[in-house]
Amino acid sequence: MIWDKEAFISESYPGLDRAPEESALRERDPETMRCLTELAMNEEALVHAVGGPHLRARRIMALGLSPGARVRMVRRAPLGDPLEFDVSGCLLMLRCEEAAGIVVEG
Amino acid sequence: MACLAEPAVADLRFVAVGNPNTGKTTLVNALSGSSLRIGNWPGTTVEKVETCFPVEGRRACLVDLPGSYSLAASTAEERLTRDELLAGRPDAVFDVVDASNLERNLYLTLELAELGHPVVVALNLLDEARARGLELRPEILEERLGVPVVATVAVREQGMEGLVKAALRARPPTVRLDYPEGIESAVARLEPLIQHPSHRWMALAALAGEPIALEEPAARLVETLKVELAARGIDPFLQIAGTRYQAAREIAQSVQASRPGAHRLTEALDRWFLHPWLGIPLFLMGMLLVFRFTFEFSDPWVHWLGRVQEVLGGWIAALPLPGLVASFLADGLVGGIGTVLAFTPVLFFLFLALSFLEASGFLARSAFLVDRLMKAMGLPGRAFIPMILGFGCNVPAISATRTMESFSDRLRVALAVPFAACSARLAVFTLFTSIFFPRQAALVVFGLYLLGLLVGMLTALALGRLTPPSEAGSAMELPPYRIPTWKVVWRQASARTWIFIEGVGGAILVSVAAVWVLLNLPPGEISQSLYARVATGLTWALGPLEIHDWRLAGALVPGFVAKEVVIGTLGVSYLQSDPVAPLGLLEGMRGIATGLGEALWATLLAFPSLLGVPGLHLPPPEAPEGLAAALSTSISRSGALAYLVFVLLYTPCVGTLMALRLEFGRRWATLSALYQLVVAYALAFLAARIPL
């Protein structure tokens, strides 16, 4: 081993104070863009931006919901809250508050 | 589990990496033959699977790294994978890729390419991709990435030989992403300052804001570069991630000759299991099934182990040994081992159920269904199953918290679980309610269950207020329904059970031995023993709870070993009954053998009862004759209620405590025990004030 990982990875996240949702919302054009939660059942759209706290946005993007991906609303959970989406053949569950930070177009 | 020596220097070192649910575990199992070592990563409860096998005359050791969507880690497991990949230089990285989900899977592959390790791609789940009507051209993927690509179907162990052979040809991917100009020029300035083989990935990660601690000139440069980029309106994180996604999407499209259709089975099953009205009832029925499977299938085996223990104890008592030695061997040693072993059947069946639920895709569905309920307590949907299991036995419930990702969520659930009235406590409840509240027995027991639930929920809620919510959110994948292989489920369950026994056995043995010492020294009447002295001391503390009899107070001490023991100890101290009746050698052997047959038979018989309607009646109290009469005069009704509340809430048992220590460390286990004592004392104090 040539590398001491302890020395190179710190668990704090310096410089991650950026709030992506601001830029996402600034670019939002009310004509064509909506929140992910506003999709009707089975409606498809294109992801435009992913907002929310940095770590959360990063995780959502890692799951495949990244700008440019096609997303389809599949269903709402029986108790109303988490929503299920189909992202190019892969099923994801997102809480409403998380989906509300995602801007889609089309 | 076969134990393997540490890999020698000349051995080949392989690691397996991939998105969760790509069949990585199955693939590693398929490669392993019979030699598989399952343990924990040092200092964590993340499972570590390792296997060694021969490759063309050399020995190769393959380590399975936790499933990750990206090297930009957002969970503890992903962090572990990233750290391992940065720390070592494996001879090959097995990148396990879901063939019908290339777009997302290739994102990780592209990150691996930037690390610069030799890679071989296992294009897994190919059967599923074909069934979904997806045509793939692996040769194009091979060409685009510049690494060997091998088609595999891990469940049928197809493509394994080819994969291992290809691993010898693994080389660093030739694919190279071109980032926007601003990013590229920043990377070009930063890269030469980073003395790490994976300098390109590290430079990009540092610019994107990853917690990469660099050495001095580089660290300062990162800050300057970030400011410069920000001034030009460039968000490095979005541009870097965006470029990778675009490239992954583009490569995926060039490899796929058609778009994947829906996963038929998943569509059909989800229509029922996630149905707006039927979803929840079906889920509750499923939970009942899991609960029964765990406890009804294990019950005959727990009984059989008890029988073996009795027979062994009887034999030892019949040996020509001094009374005290024989008693220690029978009750202290054999009893202690028996207590440890009594956990194994329950844990094993639970782990079987959990492994199945996890690998089949049901666990993720359960989280989807009850997420809203759990959110009210600030917990993720996955917290539901451990909480329910707690009502059977707290020990497996604490182990089941492993299915949750965030440490603070797991801890909160694990601290709430011990308040769930497990079945062992029920034995004490039924005995006392039959004596003191014969008419309202069911009501009192129900009330106690409810009280336990309430205290547990409040605990989780209060802790949620104290700890920040998990920042990564609760987004997750609902993987397609798949049939797990029996081999993987069985191996996982037995390995997890073994890890528990190894980690916990010693402490349980010690506590059983300590209780034996209390009860038996100095030799003679129990009223002269250390136990009586400790118990008399306890009555002073328990006086305010209206518990004045030393025998009642004392029974709480061995109750720490296991709640079932409370009644046995009461029997001994009130009636001086000696429960062990020695059997002859042959008779004992026959007893063990017939017991084994009965246990097998009872397990088979448990199948139909899985589907029956749950009975709501209380089991009859099991206690030595005469105990009821003796107890009825030794405490008031208010005192009895306080006693029950105390038994419900105080430290459940050494097994639970050790399970907590195994998962969360000594500090949290101690804290949890103290917390339970305080809560139990306070609420029992209030209960004693209820006029009855």
Ligand SMILES: Nc1nc2c(ncn2[C@@H]2O[C@H](COP(=O)(O)OP(=O)(O)O)[C@@H](O)[C@H]2O)c(=O)[nH]1
């Ligand atoms: N049809 C099919 N199923 C597979 C294949 N590989 C794995 N599975 C199943 O996929 C599920 C998830 O596999 P597992 O190994 O637990 O995935 P992991 O999360 O990546 O470790 C299990 O039910 C496996 O039996 C495959 O090649 N074809």
